[in-house]
Structure formats: C-alpha cells, structure tokens
Amino acid sequence: MHLRPKSYPGIDQNQALNSAANSLLIHALAGTGKTTTLAIKAADLIRSRGARNILMLAYSEAGLKAIRARLAEFTSVLPEELHILTLEQLCAQVLGEQGDPVPMLASALEKNLLVQQAHEALLQELQRHAELEPPELADYPARPLDINAFSTFEARAKQRMLAQAVESSGLDALQFCRDHELDYGLYRLLCKYERLREGPTQEPLFYAPGDCTYALACQLATLDFGTDFPPLQGRFDAVLFDELQDLDEAALLVLRHLARGNGSFIGAGDFNQHILPGASSVFGDSAQRVLQELPEGTGQAELRTTYRFGPAICAGLNRLFGVAFEAHYPNAASRFEPRRYADHEDCARQLLDIHRFVSLQPCRPDGPPATLRVILRSPEDSVLLEWLFAHEGVHYGCQGLQRFYQRREIALVLAIMWAMQGCSGGALLSQGILSSAVEGLMRYVRRGSRPDGDLLANGLFDMEALGETPPEADSKAIAAELQGQQQAMRRFFTASIASDSPCAQLLALPAELCADAGRLCAHPLLRQFFAQAPISQDELHRCLASLQALSRICAGLSVDEFLGRLSLMVSSSIAQHQRREQASLQLLTVERCKGHEYEYVAVPFVDPGHFSRNAADPRRNMLYVAMTRARKHLWLLQQGESPVGPAAL
Numbered sequence: 194m195h196l197r198p199k200s201y202p203g204i205d206q207n208q209a210l211n212s213a214a215n216s217l218l219i220h221a222l223a224g225t226g227k228t229t230t231l232a233i234k235a236a237d238l239i240r241s242r243g244a245r246n247i248l249m250l251a252y253s254e255a256g257l258k259a260i261r262a263r264l265a266e267f268t269s270v271l272p273e274e275l276h277i278l279t280l281e282q283l284c285a286q287v288l289g290e291q292g293d294p295v296p297m298l299a300s301a302l303e304k305n306l307l308v309q310q311a312h313e314a315l316l317q318e319l320q321r322h323a324e325l326e327p328p329e330l331a332d333y334p335a336r337p338l339d340i341n342a343f344s345t346f347e348a349r350a351k352q353r354m355l356a357q358a359v360e361s362s363g364l365d366a367l368q369f370c371r372d373h374e375l376d377y378g379l380y381r382l383l384c385k386y387e388r389l390r391e392g393p394t395q396e397p398l399f400y401a402p403g404d405c406t407y408a409l410a411c412q413l414a415t416l417d418f419g420t421d422f423p424p425l426q427g428r429f430d431a432v433l434f435d436e437l438q439d440l441d442e443a444a445l446l447v448l449r450h451l452a453r454g455n456g457s458f459i460g461a462g463d464f465n466q467h468i469l470p471g472a473s474s475v476f477g478d479s480a481q482r483v484l485q486e487l488p489e490g491t492g493q494a495e496l497r498t499t500y501r502f503g504p505a506i507c508a509g510l511n512r513l514f515g516v517a518f519e520a521h522y523p524n525a526a527s528r529f530e531p532r533r534y535a536d537h538e539d540c541a542r543q544l545l546d547i548h549r550f551v552s553l554q555p556c557r558p559d560g561p562p563a564t565l566r567v568i569l570r571s572p573e574d575s576v577l578l579e580w581l582f583a584h585e586g587v588h589y590g591c592q593g594l595q596r597f598y599q600r601r602e603i604a605l606v607l608a609i610m611w612a613m614q615g616c617s618g619g620a621l622l623s624q625g626i627l628s629s630a631v632e633g634l635m636r637y638v639r640r641g642s643r644p645d646g647d648l649l650a651n652g653l654f655d656m657e658a659l660g661e662t663p664p665e666a667d668s669k670a671i672a673a674e675l676q677g678q679q680q681a682m683r684r685f686f687t688a689s690i691a692s693d694s695p696c697a698q699l700l701a702l703p704a705e706l707c708a709d710a711g712r713l714c715a716h717p718l719l720r721q722f723f724a725q726a727p728i729s730q731d732e733l734h735r736c737l738a739s740l741q742a743l744s745r746i747c748a749g750l751s752v753d754e755f756l757g758r759l760s761l762m763v764s765s766s767i768a769q770h771q772r773r774e775q776a777s778l779q780l781l782t783v784e785r786c787k788g789h790e791y792e793y794v795a796v797p798f799v800d801p802g803h804f805s806r807n808a809a810d811p812r813r814n815m816l817y818v819a820m821t822r823a824r825k826h827l828w829l830l831q832q833g834e835s836p837v838g839p840a841a842l
C-alpha cells in the first residue's frame with residue numbers, strides 16, 4: 194500500500210497519528226480528514242508495523258463507502274489485512290460465530306405486520322387479566338395502534354438499553370415508566386414484541402436492522418465492568434472507528450470491549466454530523482460519554498483544519514453553526530453565496546440560474562463537465578425540481594433517491610390516472626413506471642391475514658399470516674403485459690383491489706374529473722387510499738407529501754396533457770441515458786452525500802429557523818452535513834426576505 198503525496202498528514206493530523214496513547218479519540222469537523230487519517234493509520238500499520246488484522250468500522254453504509262473512497266486514494270486493491278464493516282455487520286458476524294443462525298427480516302413492511310401481531314397478542318393478554326392492569330392501560334384497547342410511535346419507542350429503548358435500566362433501577366416497570374414519563378402501553382407492546390421475536394427457545398426468529406448490535410450489547414450488559422468478553426477480544430491488531438458521533442448506549446458497550454482488548458484503538462467523530470432519524474444524539478455535542486467507555490489514558494486530538502474548502506466557506510459555516518473551521522489552503526478560491534427565495538417555484542428557477550453558471554465553469558479537457566450537486570433533505574422536494582429541469586432540457590441524475598415518477602407511491606397514482614374513465618390512454622407509461630406501480634399496489638393493498646390467536650397466546654408469531662411478497666421479477670413481467678394496454682390495466686386493478694376500496698371508487702369517478710390532474714391528486718379518495726394502507730405514519734406522511742408535490746406540477750393540466758408531457762420527459766431521459774450523456778446536475782439526499790465532497794453544491798428549501806449551535810438537533814445537523822460537502826462554491830437558498838446572518842442563530 195503506497196501513499197500518494199496528497200495524502201501526507203497535515204499538522205493536526207500528524208499530532209493525532211503520532212499520539213503515544215494506545216487509545217485515541219479524535220474530535221473533528223467536516224472535511225478535516227478524519228477518514229483520511231484513519232486510512233493513513235491503517236496503511237502505516239500494515240506497511241511499517243506488519244499488522245495483519247485491522248478492523249475499520251463505521252456506523253452507516255455511507256461511512257463504509259467514505260472509508261473505501263479514502264483508501265482508494267492510496268491503493269487500487271484493498272489489502273486483505275483490512276476488514277471494513279459497519280458495527281451492525283460486525284455484531285451479526287460475532288452472533289453467527291456463537292453458533293446460532295442470524296436470520297434477517299426481509300422488509301420493513303413485514304416488521305409492521307409483526308408489530309400488529311404483537312399488538313393483538315397484548316390485547317389478548319389485557320383481556321384475560323383486565324382486573325390486574327394499572328389505570329395507564331385502561332384505554333389501551335380503544336387506542337389505535339401507532340406503528341410509528343412504536344418504532345420510535347423501540348429504537349430509543351434499544352439504543353438506551355431500557356430493559357437493563359429498568360432492571361438495575363430495582364423498580365417495577367410500571368413505576369419506572371411513571372418516574373421517567375414513558376408510555377407504559379408502548380413499553381408493554383415492546384416487551385410482547387420482543388418475547389415473540391425471541392420465541393420460547395430464546396433463539397430469535399429474526400433480526401431487524403439494529404437488533405444484532407442490541408443482542409450483543411445485551412450479552413455484554415450482564416458482565417461486570419472489567420470482565421473480558423473473548424469473542425470481541427484479541428481479534429484485531431488495531432480497531433479504527435469512524436462516525437463515533439452516531440453511537441448509542443448499546444453500541445457503546447460493544448465499543449468498550451473492542452477498544453480494550455484489541456491492540457491499538459482510534460475513534461473519530463464529528464458530533465455535528467449526527468443525523469440518524471428517530472433519536473437525537475444521546476450525547477449532545479459532548480464526547481465525554483464516549484470517553485467513559487474507552488480505556489484509561491485514552492488520548493484526545495482535535496481536527497479543525499479543513500482540506501475541503503477555503504476561507505469564505507469556513508467563515509459562512511462558522512457564523513451559521515457556531516463552529517471553528519480553519520482552512521488548510523488559505524488562498525483557495527472558495528465562495529459562499531447565500532440567497533433568498535420567495536416560493537418553491539422561485540427557488541427552482543434560481544437553481545436553474547446556478548446550474549447555468551456552473552455549466553460555464555472551466556473543466557479539464559478530458560474530464561467530465563462541471564456538475565452542480567443539489568442536496569435535498571426530503572425526496573418530495575425533488576418533484577418540482579425534476580419537472581422543471583426536464584422541461585428546460587437539463588440532464589439531471591438522482592443519487593440516493595429514485596426519479597419521482599419511479600417512486601412506488603407516485604407511479605401508482607400515475608397508473609390510476611391512466612386507467613381512469615376520463616383518460617384517453619394515449620400517453621405511454623414506461624415499463625419502469627408500471628413496474629413500480631405494481632409494486633406500489635402490492636405494498637399498499639397488501640394485508641396480512643388474521644394471525645392465529647392460539648399461536649400468539651403460545652408466544653409465537655404467525656409467520657404464515659404475513660402473506661407472500663411478490664418477487665420483483667413478477668412486477669416487471671406484469672408491467673410488460675400492461676404497457677400500452679389501458680383495458681388490461683383496468684382489469685388488473687379490478688382483480689387486485691376490493692370493489693369498495695378508495696382505489697376502486699377513484700377508477701369509477703366520472704370522466705370530467707380528469708380535466709385537472711392537480712385537483713385529482715388532491716382528491717380525498719387518494720388520501721384515503723394511502724391512509725388505509727398498512728404503512729407507518731412516517732411513510733404515510735411521505736406519501737401524502739409526494740401527492741401534494743405531484744398536484745403542484747400538474748395543476749391546471751388535464752390528465753392526458755400531464756401524462757403526455759411526463760412520457761416525453763421519460764423518453765428523453767432514456768435517450769440521454771442511451772447516448773451515455775453525463776448528467777450536469779445531480780440531486781442527492783443528505784444521507785447519500787455523507788462522507789462525500791463535490792465542487793459545486795446548492796442546498797435549497799432551507800428554513801432559516803433550522804440553524805442553531807445545538808449539535809443535538811438533527812435538523813440542524815442535516816444542514817451541516819449538506820453544507821460541508823462543497824469544495825469550491827456553496828449556495829444556500831433560504832426562504833424569506835431578511836438577510837442571512839447571526840440573527841438566524
């Protein structure tokens with residue numbers, strides 16, 4: 194593994210790398226070379242110290258990609274001494290080595306159906322012992338199940354090791370929940386779900402994302418503080434851990450054992466980059482909690498010198514986020530350009546101007562054209578942008594999100610429009626759209642059958658009642674048969690939905706309703722359709738936001754006109770793809786851009802109220818991640834009239 198000149202460590206990186214401490218915690222801001230420093234360390238350990246087994250960990254998949262990208266700056270082939278894993282993957286590996294199978298749950302939808310079963314099982318239990326239950330549960334049977342509230346509660350409970358906290362408090366669970374203002378109904382539902390998941394033999398029936406880390410943490414929690422846990426010890430010559438800001442209590446227990454028993458340890462984190470949904474950082478902006486888990490004598494280092502952008506961007510970020518970036522290249526040409534927009538349409542038009550500016554920028558004769566990266570915090574924001582960009586002939590691409598017309602919920606609405614009485618069927622919906630529509634239909638109308646009550650009463654999930662998920666190949670095959678066949682599409686809907694469902698009622702609406710596709714998108718039956726779907730509240734909100742965004746772009750157009758324009762848009766995108774034309778504008782999600790960097794970045798649709806100094810606020814951190822991706826030129830598009838400034842802080 195040979196280091197290229199660019200990758201020689203800078204002064205503060207060098208201080209970190211030369212630390213005499215066997216265990217080191219690096220606090221760093223974005224672009225200061227956290228990942229690079231870890232990669233240099235790995236290279237050095239292999240090359241000069243003969244290390245044979247190095248673990249490089251990240252919390253997220255995006256973090257893994259960033260590690261691979263930095264390593265690729267040094268070497269075209271990853272050395273076999275390196276193991277690059279997420280924490281969850283490492284925990285799954287350890288559980289597998291302990292001898293039990295580690296079956297993963299196929300989809301989030303299946304999990305929802307299983308939560309419903311746990312809810313039924315809890316209702317059965319409450320019925321049997323109604324007289325013994327506390328007043329907190331008196332109205333539980335009458336309350337509708339809120340899967341989203343349950344998922345948030347579950348994530349937090351596992352991240353914070355709630356079961357262990359209850360046990361060590363010496364209180365009973367009811368009193369604990371009362372003292373900590375926790376919803377006792379959700380607590381009982383979680384206990385039921387976990388009991389069913391683990392089954393009577395205590396060998397989990399399945400693991401959902403996060404469960405492997407939790408399962409290992411539960412084993413570790415039974416050990417005294419200094420006790421060894423051999424499966425996590427002596428495995429590696431060094432452990433290099435990126436994205437420490439995302440660790441929760443469960444992950445910290447794993448960290449404790451990894452850091453103590455495996456050669457040297459270096460962990461790096463930027464607490465401003467905590468963006469995981471569901472729970473805000475359990476540590477706020479402090480790394481003290483992480484330090485408690487690291488061996489005594491752990492050294493600390495700080496990286497504030499960024500290699501990514503120059504002084505102008507540093508100054509803008511320092512002002513908005515209350516941080517202290519310094520630029521490694523003080524003369525680097527960098528620009529920070531805050532702008533204001535009046536409404537979404539205006540924001541989209543300003544992005545077009547910015548795109549024109551970027552496309553005039555010089556680029557290497559043999560290199561790709563200059564590309565504008567537009568970073569979005571929610572996929573719904575892309576609908577208007579894609580529509581406008583396509584109509585202006587801008588060749589755009591999407592990363593971390595699908596093109597809007599290929600997203601299941603939107604594709605399904607397009608297919609419903611196409612099958613309606615008032616649509617001539619003249620526009621051709623692509624096979625991709627139809628295939629997503631078929632998948633959408635299966636998702637939103639799929640209901641598990643009633644689970645077997647006896648199985649639940651005996652502590653078992655009824656996996657048969659989940660029904661079958663149609664394989665992907667099927668939706669493609671069905672789409673191929675439906676393409677251009679409006680009658681066949683209508684027959685397909687009739688066969689797949691109940692005759693009194695909101696979808697069937699939509700299809701029976703009179704032809705006049707197709708005169709304005711925008712109004713059709715806002716029709717109460719469409720909202721009802723999604724509200725009745727077996728999806729979480731979060732997903733429902735996303736579907737409704739997509740509908741609203743869709744209704745905005747087709748307002749005033751008849752269904753025929755709208756679908757006609759859409760099919761032109763799709764065919765020109767397919768043609769660009771076939772000509773292998775490079776996109777000059779990329780739309781990305783924040784999650785997708787984490788760990789990456791780009792020359793020209795625009796962050797649109799920003800609410801000024803989201804800037805703060807509070808690094809425990811995930812909305813603020815989403816902006817921080819998005820805005821720290823730019824290398825040369827950063828545009829910030831905020832709603833409103835007042836100037837950008839510290840007043841917003």
Ligand SMILES: Nc1ncnc2c1ncn2[C@@H]1O[C@H](COP(=O)(O)OP(=O)(O)OP(=O)(O)O)[C@@H](O)[C@H]1O
Pocket residue numbers: 199200201202203206221222223224225226227228229230259263266463500501787788789790
């Ligand atoms: N010592 C260095 N000399 C020159 N360039 C460097 C150095 N260290 C890092 N860089 C460059 O700075 C950029 C940011 O590095 P890196 O991605 O490692 O930072 P990071 O702190 O992990 O970023 P993020 O916070 O976005 O995850 C990369 O282009 C990298 O090649």
